[in-house]
Amino acid sequence: MSIGGDLVLSVRNLDVKFYTYAGVVHAVSNVSFDVYKGEIVALVGETGCGKSVTTRAITRLIDPPGRIEGGKAYFRRRNGEVVDLLSLSDEEIRDIRGNEIAYVFQDPTSALDPLYTIGHHFYETMIDHRKIDKKNAIQHAVNLLKETFIPSPESRVKNYPHELSGGMRQRSVIAIGLSNNPVLLIADEPTTNLDVTIQAQILELIKDLQAKHGMSVILITHNLGVVAEVAHRVYVMYAGKIVEEAPVEELFENPQHPYTRLLLRTVPDPTKKIEKLESIPGTVPSLINPLPGCRFRDRCPFASEKCLEEPPMVEVGKAHRVYCWLHTVKG
Numbered sequence: 185m186s187i188g189g190d191l192v193l194s195v196r197n198l199d200v201k202f203y204t205y206a207g208v209v210h211a212v213s214n215v216s217f218d219v220y221k222g223e224i225v226a227l228v229g230e231t232g233c234g235k236s237v238t239t240r241a242i243t244r245l246i247d248p249p250g251r252i253e254g255g256k257a258y259f260r261r262r263n264g265e266v267v268d269l270l271s272l273s274d275e276e277i278r279d280i281r282g283n284e285i286a287y288v289f290q291d292p293t294s295a296l297d298p299l300y301t302i303g304h305h306f307y308e309t310m311i312d313h314r315k316i317d318k319k320n321a322i323q324h325a326v327n328l329l330k331e332t333f334i335p336s337p338e339s340r341v342k343n344y345p346h347e348l349s350g351g352m353r354q355r356s357v358i359a360i361g362l363s364n365n366p367v368l369l370i371a372d373e374p375t376t377n378l379d380v381t382i383q384a385q386i387l388e389l390i391k392d393l394q395a396k397h398g399m400s401v402i403l404i405t406h407n408l409g410v411v412a413e414v415a416h417r418v419y420v421m422y423a424g425k426i427v428e429e430a431p432v433e434e435l436f437e438n439p440q441h442p443y444t445r446l447l448l449r450t451v452p453d454p455t456k457k458i459e460k461l462e463s464i465p466g467t468v469p470s471l472i473n474p475l476p477g478c479r480f481r482d483r484c485p486f487a488s489e490k491c492l493e494e495p496p497m498v499e500v501g502k503a504h505r506v507y508c509w510l511h512t513v514k515g
């Protein structure tokens with residue numbers, strides 16, 4: 185297996201469905217994206233568009249009735265070996281998760297066991313993947329907490345989760361994620377439940393840690409302000425598909441997909457979760473047996489007959505691709 189030498193992750197044609205009583209939910213359809221060494225990639229889109237399912241799928245955290253139905257997720261391991269995460273055994277993926285790929289979830293409380301100290305969480309994460317004694321693990325924990333700007337880390341490692349503020353808990357979860365020096369950090373809306381100033385600090389922290397440790401980051405967010413501040417490259421998702429990808433400045437200066445344009449125009453308060461774009465009539469279509477073709481077509485001001493067919497991928501600039509019929513060469 186081989187992927188470009190500068191790639192850490194290359195996802196191709198990922199397909200995930202949920203077999204519910206109400207019908208088959210096509211949560212993620214034909215999603216392809218890349219993550220290069222040392223870059224922060226943002227996945228953005230309205231609620232329910234498939235951001236979390238995408239990253240959960242590549243780390244194999246999809247539970248029934250969900251099924252990964254197709255695709256590849258090539259990952260370059262720390263030792264340089266390239267594996268397809270989707271075809272590894274359960275044991276092999278467990279060895280990678282929490283070690284080479286760290287996952288930080290939206291809710292830091294659920295990531296921490298109330299019965300154990302912060303220090304113990306570090307120890308557990310480390311001992312799962314290598315031999316280390318508790319004393320060394322705690323020393324490493326203190327160093328990582330220091331890096332995440334947690335005051336008096338020596339006493340914090342002895343604290344229980346409830347003794348820390350929400351912001352401190354999320355910093356701790358990020359520090360725990362770093363304890364095995366991951367190749368890839370996935371942060372799924374890491375600041376959603378925190379107040380605005382703390383959000384900004386956590387993001388600044390992720391940015392600093394990325395630069396310092398040289399890992400790659402996938403940042404899931406609904407906050408376009410965050411994207412502009414932190415990300416290097418962006419993938420815009422709509423209804424389970426990627427509709428546009430571009431370097432961050434390019435996306436903001438020269439958005440091409442009608443959905444991206446509306447997304448950029450219609451978020452007055454970037455700290456609010458985008459549940460629904462008020463200025464676009466309609467809502468995200470049901471992902472149960474979605475119609476073929478462009479999934480945005482019933483909300484798109486420019487939709488035409490063409491859009492009943494699957495939109496082509498069009499290169500509109502350097503590393504800038506859009507999946508839309510509007511951009512095909514005319515004539």
Ligand SMILES: Nc1ncnc2c1ncn2[C@@H]1O[C@H](COP(=O)(O)OP(=O)(O)OP(=O)(O)O)[C@@H](O)[C@H]1O
Pocket residue numbers: 202204209211229230231232233234235236237238248249250406471
């Ligand atoms: N366990 C499940 N059973 C059925 N459908 C599911 C399940 N988990 C996710 N889905 C569906 O998959 C689709 C994608 O969900 P996903 O959580 O990836 O969205 P998201 O983009 O992360 O949204 P948010 O911004 O709200 O976190 C949604 O339509 C959701 O209803």
Ligand code: NI
Pocket residue numbers: 235236237372
């Ligand atoms: Ni999500």
